[in-house]
Amino acid sequence: MTNTGSTGTEEEDRDAGAADDTLVLGGEKFTSRLIMGTGGAPSLEVLDEALAAxxxxxTTVAMRRLDPSSRGSVLDVLRARGIKVLPNTAGCYTAGEAVLTARLAREALGTPWVKLEVISDDRTLLPDPIETFDAAERLVADGFVVLPYIGDDPALARRLEQAGCAAVMPLGSPIGSGLGIRNPHNIELIVEAAGVPVILDAGIGTASDAALAMELGCDAVLLASAVTRARRPGLMAAAMKHAVTAGRLARLAGRIPRRRYAEASSPAIAAGAHV
Amino acid sequence: MTKEDRGAPGPRQGSRPGTAMNVTINGNPCRLPEGATVAHAVEVLTSTAAGVAVALNDEVVRRGAWRSTPLGENDRVEVLTAVQGG
Structure with a gap:
């Protein structure tokens, strides 16, 4: 369908299909709805191939102590491809640690964007809602574009949106677990209530998980391990790209209702016409 | 190093007066000349400031203030950069 350029209703926007389906996040526009992480890649060369595919x-990066012996920088890879750098606060356990890490990232990378990640323990890596909310309020007040990683909790998502976060990033399942989306119903509830983009973050194992996230109405998917730890990262990256696109198109298209019994897809045969 | 040294300015008893002070840079003990700044601490690790940020005792020191921010005895300097992760 051709876009008339008019200020259409939401329904008309959806009818426009994929041609002008941009993601608006933090006031910026993006064509891709796949956000990549960089953790787990065996080398910068493999990472570069995966990001391209x-x-x-x-793409997210972590902040760590500078190691004089390390060679090559993930930043060089991202800059060469023109990819926006999204620093995270991975490894932080308290709001105070996360706020300091975000401020260091802003200083080092020149971006006010931050993926806020405050974990509760190193076995589950599940996000701590109390510390996350505390840090989010402080970072919003400090002018950051805050993208918080949270559990699949609709109430917390709503509170973080009210606190001024630019998006909410509920998990599908624990980081790196590859268990997919364990509570699709809660993801749907978050999507229904959200006025900011919902980014499914963590737990994606394979392409169908990413497609499901988009079919549930998420605005984007963030994943790393599913690609970087795949046997062939470049190939899985391509699969994820197509899966996110397919899931998005299916969402826009509108799935048919589930039925208990069959509904014939061929015209009924006129009575007596057979035999 | 004793607790009593913490935070006190000037040369310390037990070190050669006016010659050096003890700081930690990314968790490692380091001796720097009296009058050293945050910029000197960064230079211990790297010659390029691009993509690097510094916290002095858990407060960010903006890049433009590195050369004008003096270090004191027992200061903790953290020099961070972006790495693969997340």
């Missing part, structure tokens, strides 16, 4: 426009 994924078509991503935003």
């Amino acid at each position: 994924s078509g991503t426009e935003i």
